[in-house]
Amino acid sequence: MDKFEIVSSNFLELASEQRLRILSNLTIRPHRVSQMAKKLNVTSQEIHRNLERLSNSGFVKKGTDEHFHITTVGQLMLSQMPLMLFVSTNQKYFLSHDIGQLPVKFARRLGVLENCEHIKGVTLVLDTWKKIYKNSKEFICDIVNESPPGMDDALLKRIKNDVKYRHIFRKDLKEHEGREEDLQKLGYYDLIKKNKIERKEIGNIGTILILNEKEAGIIFSTSDGEPDLRHMFYGKTSMFHEWCMDYFEHYWKKAKKISRHHSRKSNTKEA
DSSP: OOHHHHHHHEEEEEEHHHHHHHHHHHHHHHHHHHHHHHHHSSOHHHHHHHHHHHHHTTTTTTTTTEEEEHHHHHHHHHHHHHHHHHHHHHHHHHEEOOTTTTTTTHHTGGGEEEEEEEOSSSHHHHHHHHHHEEEEESEEEEEEEEEEEHHHHHHEEEEEEEEEEEEEEEEEEEEEEHHHHHHHHHHHHHHTTSSSSEEEEEEOOOOOEEESSOEEEEEEEESSSBBBBTTTEEOOOOHHHHHHHHHHHHHHHSSSOOOOOOOTOOOOOOO
16 A cells, blocks of 8 residues: 555544544543543444444453443554644635645644634734734744834834843844834844844744744735735644744744844945
């Protein structure tokens, strides 16, 4: 059997709502046939038939006490359900969005977004982005391709309160008119000189990521490769936060450090 035959045979056994429910309940505790039938409100004959299929596939096994137990194989198969659920729940969204630039090791872990809140609408997305800045107590990390108006003031207030800031921006960063002057007034470049802001630059990247020590938001790109500010996946779970932190660190290592301590328009020579 080749890899497609092997995997398809397992997909076939899992292509049943009832069998998935059985496996899910067995992760909590072993069950007898009658207990599972009562739990799922179906006949014992149906449960027996599906348990037999799951047993023949190696997903469950019957103990000497007449209780069925989930096997390691069954647990591993069920552990992939969050990814399938996330993709299925957001299927319409992903038909018009691209994760092709997402490194494989992160794409395979997308199931951690299962319990994220899908923020919709540019206004709500930008409000959530700003909220992540404002809620920070220890650190802020972000990867951006543009700097929407209104973000810098909230961000710099936190940095001035000793929140550590690491920032990756795209080489073709989109900035609103007058931002350079605003940053000067807010003391942005002075904070760089004081090592309160660490910046790196990177080429094309299709996502925007913002996180603090407790929460995070990620914005994927549309099919044209540009981040879509109409949608954000926002969450506070430890697994999602870890995924975002790992994602940031992955690109922090790849990005190039920026040494200048002044604006692009400034003629000030670096100290």
